[in-house]
Amino acid sequence: MPSPIVSDDAYDALPEHPCGTAVLLLAGSSGRLESARADLLSRRGARVRAIRWFGGIGQRPTAHEVPIELFIDQIELLRRDHDRVAIFGTSFGAEAALVTATTVEVDATIAVSPSSVVWSGLAEGRWSSHWTLGGSALPSVAFDPAWTPTTDPPEYLSLYSSSLTLDPALTEVASIPVERLSGDLLLIAGGDDRVWPSAAFATAIAERRRAHGSRTTVVLHPDAGHRLLLPGEIPAAGGVNMARGGTPSADAELGMRAWPEISRILDLNPD
Template identity: 30%
Template sequence: MPPGTGPHPVALILNGSDGGMRECAASLLASRGYAGLSLAYFSGSSGIEDCPRDLIEIPLEYFASVIQWLQAQKGIDGQKIAVIGFSRGGELALLLGATFPEIKAVVSCSPSAYVQSGLRSMQPVSQSAWTYQGKPLPYVQLKWEFLDVMRNFWLFIRHKPFSGKAAFVKGTQNLNETDETAIPVENISGPLLLIVGKDDQLWPSEFYAELVVKRLKKSNHPYSVKLLCYERTGHFVCFPYGLPSLPPALELAAGPALISFGGEASFQARASADSWQEILAFLARSLRDDLREKNADPAC
């Protein structure tokens, strides 16, 4: 919570495929006058108790209960709720905004435009990540072709990072923004800010974000949408100061394998700093001024 009695606008913060919580982001927002709730929805490698271990069939009703809880808190303005998500959390942020009209602004960083499959130990499974009203949501299956597998194996034995982008591209290349697995972003009851790196090697977040913008334009969505695309920047493009003594995350060791996130350290750092200012400006416009802004330019 920020200083003062409020009531304060509040942002719900959702981490990505590693699970757990991004508490530093909630603290950072609180220092700028917003209540921040960093919410775990599966534990992943974090070891958080009372959460599902894996990102498999997480009920969206869980988040509805969180919204109701926020609205009941003293010092919170229950009419001014934003959601900020990263990677799989960016996918979820779009999905929650499209499902629950109580959410009045969405910041989606390195998102997917589609519902992706569930994860167990960060590996895709043949189950949906989400359910709603007791039913799994339709999802996209990754498609690994033989040459991709052999290329990644060659990188693995040389201990070089490999990209997962090709499998996501091939999984969605025959789909469009109206497929049943596409997130119905036109149902979001507020403005959107999409933030991507143009060198994202984990999945094609720039392509996904452009699909979101296309779908919103096609539906004549009455709220603003702004798409920020950063050159030579990879998957982790948002929120500075999380790991102040370490360089930006360009790759991840997953057991003996190295997964590439893309980007270059200096460009990544500058994009994180710039996107933080963009997030603050967006929240100020969305939660403190008129929600129905229409003058933002969605172009990269």
């Protein structure tokens, strides 16, 4: 396999036998470059660009008012040399992937531990949306100010769940318009996610798209948590200190269920 091209804020995995699909790969709140996952997909023929989308050179310091244009530009660059372009994100990265796919044409979107709404982020003592588009902050769900953690490390599931009910009208406005999403959509979530209710979010996304005549593939596992383990991957270390739920075995079982659908939607080469 050709050697990857590595820079401070990007990791480009180049396949030996291209399948014709290019993938923009986005991590979540860890801010890491998903190099191992990029290599995994590249071994099956995908050309993968994993990028850092906050905390990097010239980027926003946190997941707060990040321009969606950052992802759109990457999609358009990959489109120049590839017939099929996909975006693959996890957690906050899944939120970014879904929003991006409603604003620019992609052939496939994969969202792991997704959100059905846009959330608020914090920087320099100021709350605002995770994302901007055209210089304006997208509508976002604010957090419940009365919430306090009751576990160590904290489980944020109850924070996200209670925040959704504070202002139903705002929650609706902040819902990602997934009916606009072009191409195939694959959602992957664990029923024991202790970060946010990703399985419920996945169901809500699929139902919204079904109401508009669009099909969605959803892969769930009742005992998996927030982090997906694909075949050959090892549990990630580091990231924000929080409870994520699941177990390595359940997270890997979710990965085994999801892998055939990932291979299909990305049109990967057979094993």
